[in-house]
Amino acid sequence: MELNNSKIKIKAKNLNVYYGKKQALFDINLDINQKEVTALIGPSGCGKSTFIRCINRMNDVIDICKVEGSVEIDGAEINEKNVDVVTLREKVGMVFQKPNPFPKSIYDNIAYGPIIHGAAENKDQMDNIVETSLKKAALWDEVKDRLNEPGTSLSGGQQQRLCIARALSVNPEVILMDEPCSALDPIATAKIEELIDDLKKSYTIVIVTHSMAQAVRVSQKTGFFHLGKIIEVDSTDKIFKNPANKMTQDYITGRFG
Amino acid sequence: MTKEQRLKKRYRAEKRFKMYGLISVSLAVIFVLILVQNIFSKGSSAFSRTMIEVAVNYDSSLLELEGPINQNSLKDADFYDLAVESLLKIYPAKDSKEERQILRLFSPDYEFEIKDFLIKNPNKIDQIVPVKITASDDIDQLNKGNFPRDLPEDRRRVSNYQLNIYDNLIEKEKIDKKFNNYLFTKGDSRDPELAGIGGSLMGSFFTIIICLILSFPIAIMASIYLEEFAPKNKITDFIEININNLAAVPSIVYGLLGLGILLSVMEFPRSTPLVAGITLSLMTLPRIIIPCRASLKAVPPSIREAALSVGASKFQTVFHHVVPLAMPGTLSGTIIGLAQALGETAPLILIGMVAFVVDIPSSPVDPSASLPVQVYLWSEQAERGFVEKTSATIMMLLGFLIVMNFIAVYLRQKFEKKWN
Numbered sequence: 201m202e203l204n205n206s207k208i209k210i211k212a213k214n215l216n217v218y219y220g221k222k223q224a225l226f227d228i229n230l231d232i233n234q235k236e237v238t239a240l241i242g243p244s245g246c247g248k249s250t251f252i253r254c255i256n257r258m259n260d261v262i263d264i265c266k267v268e269g270s271v272e273i274d275g276a277e278i279n280e281k282n283v284d285v286v287t288l289r290e291k292v293g294m295v296f297q298k299p300n301p302f303p304k305s306i307y308d309n310i311a312y313g314p315i316i317h318g319a320a321e322n323k324d325q326m327d328n329i330v331e332t333s334l335k336k337a338a339l340w341d342e343v344k345d346r347l348n349e350p351g352t353s354l355s356g357g358q359q360q361r362l363c364i365a366r367a368l369s370v371n372p373e374v375i376l377m378d379e380p381c382s383a384l385d386p387i388a389t390a391k392i393e394e395l396i397d398d399l400k401k402s403y404t405i406v407i408v409t410h411s412m413a414q415a416v417r418v419s420q421k422t423g424f425f426h427l428g429k430i431i432e433v434d435s436t437d438k439i440f441k442n443p444a445n446k447m448t449q450d451y452i453t454g455r456f457g
Numbered sequence: 458m459t460k461e462q463r464l465k466k467r468y469r470a471e472k473r474f475k476m477y478g479l480i481s482v483s484l485a486v487i488f489v490l491i492l493v494q495n496i497f498s499k500g501s502s503a504f505s506r507t508m509i510e511v512a513v514n515y516d517s518s519l520l521e522l523e524g525p526i527n528q529n530s531l532k533d534a535d536f537y538d539l540a541v542e543s544l545l546k547i548y549p550a551k552d553s554k555e556e557r558q559i560l561r562l563f564s565p566d567y568e569f570e571i572k573d574f575l576i577k578n579p580n581k582i583d584q585i586v587p588v589k590i591t592a593s594d595d596i597d598q599l600n601k602g603n604f605p606r607d608l609p610e611d612r613r614r615v616s617n618y619q620l621n622i623y624d625n626l627i628e629k630e631k632i633d634k635k636f637n638n639y640l641f642t643k644g645d646s647r648d649p650e651l652a653g654i655g656g657s658l659m660g661s662f663f664t665i666i667i668c669l670i671l672s673f674p675i676a677i678m679a680s681i682y683l684e685e686f687a688p689k690n691k692i693t694d695f696i697e698i699n700i701n702n703l704a705a706v707p708s709i710v711y712g713l714l715g716l717g718i719l720l721s722v723m724e725f726p727r728s729t730p731l732v733a734g735i736t737l738s739l740m741t742l743p744r745i746i747i748p749c750r751a752s753l754k755a756v757p758p759s760i761r762e763a764a765l766s767v768g769a770s771k772f773q774t775v776f777h778h779v780v781p782l783a784m785p786g787t788l789s790g791t792i793i794g795l796a797q798a799l800g801e802t803a804p805l806i807l808i809g810m811v812a813f814v815v816d817i818p819s820s821p822v823d824p825s826a827s828l829p830v831q832v833y834l835w836s837e838q839a840e841r842g843f844v845e846k847t848s849a850t851i852m853m854l855l856g857f858l859i860v861m862n863f864i865a866v867y868l869r870q871k872f873e874k875k876w877n
Contacts, residue, residue, distance in 0.1 A: 261765065263689050286768050294766035300759035302778060312777070313767035363763070370767055 209234040209374065209404045210255060215269035217250050217259065224250045226429045228269070232421075237396060237405045239415035239436065242425035243451070248408040251425070252376045255406065256292040257285050273374070290317055292374040293367030298383050299359035301351030301366070306343050309351040309362055310334065313370035329369055337365035338395050357388025364395065368403075375399065377407040381414065393418050412452055416440055424448045496855075500848025506637035506650065507597040508589040509563065509626060513543040513571055515582050528576055536572040543571070544590075547631075548622045558619050564591040564650045589633065594649045594842040599623060600632060603841055640849060644815045645826060645834070649842025652835070654850050656817045660730050660810070660825030661799060667734025667821055668798050672741045673791055679742075680749035680787075685775045704743035711740040712804030720808060728809035730821040736808055737798040745794040752786025753779060785872040789865035796861040800854065802829040828854045 210232040217225040225247045232238045240248040250259070257278065259265040271278050278288055290313075301309050310330045313319075320326040330347070334340040339361040343354070351362050360380055367375055377396070381389040396405060396418045409415050415422050416436060423433040424445070432445045443449045450456050458466075519539040522530055544563060550556045560567075567590050574588050575581060595614045598604045600623075610617050626632050643653030687693045715736030719725045725732045756779045764774040780787075805811075810830050818825035826834065828850060835847040 256766065258762065258765065261761070286770050289766060290768035294762075296759060296762060296766075298759060300757075300763040302760065302763060303782065312764070312769075316767075316769055316773055316777075366763070366767060 207234045208232070209273065210406075211270075211272040211275075212251070212254070213270040213272070215251070215254060215267070215271060217247070217254065217268070218266045219262070220264040224428050225254075228430050230423055230430060230433060232404065232406055234404050235400060235402065236421060237400045237407060237419040238421045238423065239419035240406065240408045240423050240425060241410070241412065241415050241451070242431075243456070244410075246425040247428040248425050249378050252294075252378060252406050252408055254279075255374065255376055256289050256294055257283075258289075258294065260285060290370050291372055292376060293370065293372035294376045295360070295363050295367055295378065295380045297379045299356060299363050301354070301359050301362050303350060303352055305348045306334075306351050306354070306362060307347040309366050310369045313366060317370055319370065333365040333369040334362075336368050336399070337361045338391065338398075339365055355388070357384050357391060360384060360388070360392060361395065364392075364399075368399075372403065374404045374406065377405065379408050379410060382410060389414070412440070424451060426451070496848045496851050500845055500850075500852045502601045502603070503640060503845035503849035504637050505601075505634045506639060507592040507600040508633045508635055509547075509592050509596070510587050510589050510631040510633065511543055511547055512585050513540070513574070513588045514546075514585045515539065515575055516542075517583050526579070526582055528579060531572070531576050531579065534572070536568050536575075540568045540571045548625060555618055558616055559622065562593055562596050562619060562622060564593050565648055566591065566651055589635070591639075591650055592632070594840055595619075596623060597650050598841045600634070601845075603845075640846070644817045645813060645831070646815060649838070649840045649846060652843070652846055654828065654831055654846075654853060656814055657826040657828050657831035657850070658853070659818050660733075660814075661827040661829075663730035663818065663821040663825070664733040664737060664827055665795055665799055667731060668738040668741055669791075669795060671735065671738035672745055672794070675738075676742050676745035676749055676791070676794075677787065680746045680753060681775060681780060683746075684750045684753040685779065686771070700743045700746055704747055706740075707803075708740050708801050709803040709807065711736050712807030714739060715804060715808045726822050726824070728812045728814070728824045730818065730823075730825055730827070732808050733805050733810055733827060734821065736804050737801060740801065740804065741794045741798045744797060745791050748790025748793070749783070749787045752783040752790065755786065756782045785869045789869045792861050792865040792868070796858050796865075799861070800829055800858060802833055805830050806833070828857075 208231045210230075212228050212230045212232075215225055215228040215230075216223065228247075228251060230251075240251065242248050253259045254267055254271055255273075255278075257267075259267055267279060269279070273288075273291070277283070302312065304312075307330055310333050311320075311326055314326060314329050320329055331340060331344075334343065339358060342358060343349075343362075351359065354362060360383075364375075364380075381392050384392065393414065396407065399405060400420075407415075407418065419436045421433065422436045422439040424431045424439065424443075424447075426447060432439065432443060432448045434444070438444075439448060440452055443452065516539060517526060519542060520531075520534045520536065522534055524530060541560065544567065545556055545559055548559060550559055564570075570590050571588060574586075578586075592600065595604070596619075599606075599615060599620075604615065605613075606620065615623070623632070639651060640653045641658070642655050643651060644656030646652040683693060683696065715732055719732050719735055720727055725735075760778050760782065761774055764778045765771075769777065805827055810825070810827055811834060812824060812826070813834070814824050814826055816823070832847055832850045832854065835843045835850065
C-alpha cells in the first residue's frame with residue numbers, strides 16, 4: 201500500500217469540537233485518501249463519531265456543539281458560514297448506526313434525495329436512479345418485486361443496505377458510516393462489508409467501527425482515537441501488525457477499551 | 458417469619474392491591490352509568506311530542522280574504538278566528554273561562570300550524586279536515602306520564618275540566634305522539650313544547666368553525682416554529698413556560714378578556730358566535746400547542762438525521778418528514794382541544810351568549826346561544842318540559858363530544874406510522 205501516492209480527499213486541520221464546556225476533540229489532524237476505506241477505531245466516547253459528523257457538518261443540528269479548526273474537501277474549506285450545507289451533504293452522504301429508513305415505501309426512500317435535488321426529469325429517470333442505487337447497494341434482487349412496500353418492513357440488514365442505497369442515490373463522493381453494522385447479525389454484517397469493499401472503487405469511505413476485525417477486513421487506512429485525540433494514523437496493515445504507539449497496541453490486543 | 462410466611466404475605470398484598478384497583482374502576486364505571494342512565498331516562502321523552510287531532514273547518518268566510526285564494530293570499534291571512542272556532546268544538550264549554558282552558562290544551566302556535574297545513578294543502582279550503590296540532594307543555598307532560606294526577610286541583614297546572622277533555626280525547630284516540638322535529642329545527646322559546654336546540658346547534662357550529670379556523674393554523678405554526686426552528690434560549694424558555702401556564706388559566710378569565718377587549722374596546726357584536734369563537738380560540742390555542750409540540754417531539758431524531766444526511770434543508774426535513782409523521786397526534790390534539798371548547802360555558806356567559814335568542818342564526822355575526830349555554834339556560838326554567846329538553850341537549854352535547862373524541866382516537870391509530 202503506497203499511501204503517499206493516493207490523492208487526499210479530506211483534510212482535517214487542528215480540529216477542535218466542544219459540546220458546551222466539554223471538549224470532545226483535541227487538535228485533530230487527519231488526511232483521508234480518495235477512493236479508499238478509512239477506518240476509525242477507539243473506545244466508546246473517544247470522538248470518532250463526532251469527527252465524522254464534522255465532515256458533513258451534521259454537528260450543526262446540535263445546539264450546544266461548537267466546531268473550531270478546518271476541514272477541507274478537495275482543498276475547499278467546509279467550516280465556513282457561506283458554505284451551503286445542503287450542497288455539502290449532497291456530496292458527503294452518511295449511514296447511521298441504527299438503520300433509519302423513512303416510514304415510506306422502499307421506492308420513496310431512495311427517490312427522496314433525487315427529488316429534492318431535482319436529479320430526475322421524469323419517472324423513467326427516477327426509476328433508473330432507484331434501480332441503480334439499489335443495485336449498487338446489492339439490494340435490488342431482494343426488493344425489486346416489492347418496491348411499494350414500506351422500507352421499515354425489511355430486515356435489519358436489508359434496512360441498512362436500503363440506507364446505503366439512499367445515501368448513494370444523490371451521487372455522493374464521500375460516504376460516512378457510523379458503526380453501520382453494530383445493530384446487525386454476522387451474516388448481514390458480512391454482506392455490508394462486501395458491499396463496502398465494492399463501493400470503495402467509486403467512493404471515498406470513512407467508517408467508524410468497534411470491531412477490529414472489521415477494520416482489518418474493509419479498510420486500507422486506520423486511525424486510532426482515544427479521549428478525543430488521534431493517537432496514531434497509518435495503513436491498516438501497519439496499525440494492526442506493527443503499531444508505533446504503545447496505546448494502540450494495547451487497544452488492538454484487547455488490553456483496554 | 459419463615460420464608461413461606463413471607464411468600465404468603467407477599468401474595469396477599471398483591472391480591473389486596475388488585476382488589477383496590479378493581480373497586481375503584483367499578484366505582485367509576487357505576488357513577489358514569491348512573492349519570493348516563495339519569496340523563497337518558499329524563500331526556501329520551503324529549504324526542505317525542507304529543508299531538509291532538511282536531512277537525513278543522515277551513516271556512517274561507519272566516520279568513521276575510523279579498524280577491525282570489527292562493528298561497529300568497531293565505532300567507533297574509535289571519536287564521537285566528539278560524540282556528541279558535543275549530544278548536545273549541547272538541548269539547549262543550551259552558552263559559553269563556555272553560556273556552557280559555559280548552560285553548561290552553563294546545564301550544565300557542567296552533568294558529569300557525571293550522572295555517573301551515575292549509576298553505577301546504579290549498580285544495581282543502583272550505584272542507585273539514587283532521588289536523589294534528591301540537592299539544593301544550595302541560596298536556597304533553599301529562600301524556601308522557603310525568604304529571605301527577607292525584608294532587609288536589611289547586612296544586613295542579615291542569616284543571617279537572619282539562620283532565621276530562623284529555624280523557625275524552627284519549628278515548629276517541631285523538632291523542633298521538635310523534636317524533637319531535639321541533640327539538641332540532643326550532644330556536645329557543647318560552648314554551649317548552651316549541652323550544653328547540655336548532656339555534657344553539659347552529660351557534661355552536663359557527664363557534665367551533667371560527668375557533669378551528671383561528672386556532673388550528675396558529676397553533677400548528679407556533680408549535681412547529683417553537684419545536685423545530687426557534688433557538689433554545691431564555692426567551693423561548695419563557696414562552697414555553699407561559700404556554701403551559703395559559704393552558705391552566707380558568708376559562709372564565711378568557712371570557713373576561715373577550716368581554717373587556719372584543720366587546721368593549723373593539724365593539725364586536727355581542728353574544729355572537731364570532732366573539733365566542735375568538736374567545737374560545739384564545740383558550741384553545743395553548744391546549745392545542747402542547748399536544749402538537751409533544752407529537753413533533755415524538756418523531757425520532759433518526760428520521761431528521763436521515764433527511765438531513767441526503768441533503769434536505771432544515772425546512773424540507775421538517776415539512777417533508779417531521780410534520781407528516783406528527784400529523785396524527787397533531788390532529789387528535791386539535792380535535793380534543795376543540796371538543797373542550799365545544800363544552801365550554803363560562804366564557805360564553807360573560808360575552809353575552811346567555812341572551813334569550815329565538816331566531817336561528819344564519820351567520821356567525823347573528824346573536825345566538827350555544828349547546829352548553831342552552832343547557833344552562835333551560836336548567837333554570839321552572840316548566841317541567843324544560844327538564845327533558847335539558848337532558849336531551851346534554852345527550853346531544855355528549856354525543857358530539859364522544860364522536861369527536863372517537864375521531865381523534867381513530868386518526869391517531871389509523872395514521873400513526875411505525876418506525877424503529
